[in-house]
Amino acid sequence: MTDTPPLLVRPAREEDLDRLAALEAEAFPDPWTRELLAEELLQPQAIVLTAGRPGGPAEGYVSLRHGGGEAEILRLAVDSAARRRGVARALVAAGLAAASRAGAAVCHLEVRTTNAGAIAFYETLGFTAVGSRKGYYRDGTDALVLAKEL
C-alpha cells in the first residue's frame, strides 16, 4: 500500500473558484456563490486557504477575515469524502497562524447550535463558547459563538 501524499495548504486563487463553490454547495444549506467567493478573494483583510494533495482537487477550504486585532472564521468546509483525515485541522491551523501574523490576538466564529460535529471539531482546537445568538441563521437556527486566543 502506498502512503497518502502530503496535504498542501495554500492561498486560494481565481482558478479555485469553481471547486470552492462546489465545496460550499455540498457543505452548507446557505452556500456562498462563486461570485461571492470571487469578491472575498479580492478583500484585503480576507485569508482564504485551500488544502489538497499534489495534483488533486482541493479537499477543503477556510475563509477568515482579520482586522482591529481580531479574526473571524467565516467559512470552513471539507469534502464529505475527505473528512476525519485532519484536513480542517490543517486549514484552521494555517488560517490562525496567518491571522496572528497579521496582528490578530483572538479569533471568533459562529456555528449552528445543531452542528455537533463542527462544535466538537473546534473544541479539539481549543475554542470555547463565549456566547450565543438567537435566530442568527436565516432558517431560525441559533448560533453558538466560539473564541480562541491566538
Ligand SMILES: CC(C)(COP(=O)(O)OP(=O)(O)OC[C@H]1O[C@@H](n2cnc3c(N)ncnc32)[C@H](O)[C@@H]1OP(=O)(O)O)[C@@H](O)C(=O)NCCC(=O)NCCS
Ligand atoms: C466540521 C468539518 C469542517 C471538519 O472537517 P474534518 O477535515 O473532517 O476535520 P478533521 O479531520 O481535521 O478533525 C479533527 C478532529 O476534530 C474532531 N472532529 C472532526 N469532525 C468531527 C465530527 N463530525 N464529530 C466529532 N468530532 C469531530 C475530531 O476530534 C477530529 O480528530 P479525529 O478524526 O482524529 O477524531 C467538516 O465536517 C465539514 O466540512 N462539515 C460541514 C461544514 C461545516 O459544518 N463547517 C463548519 C461550520 S462553519
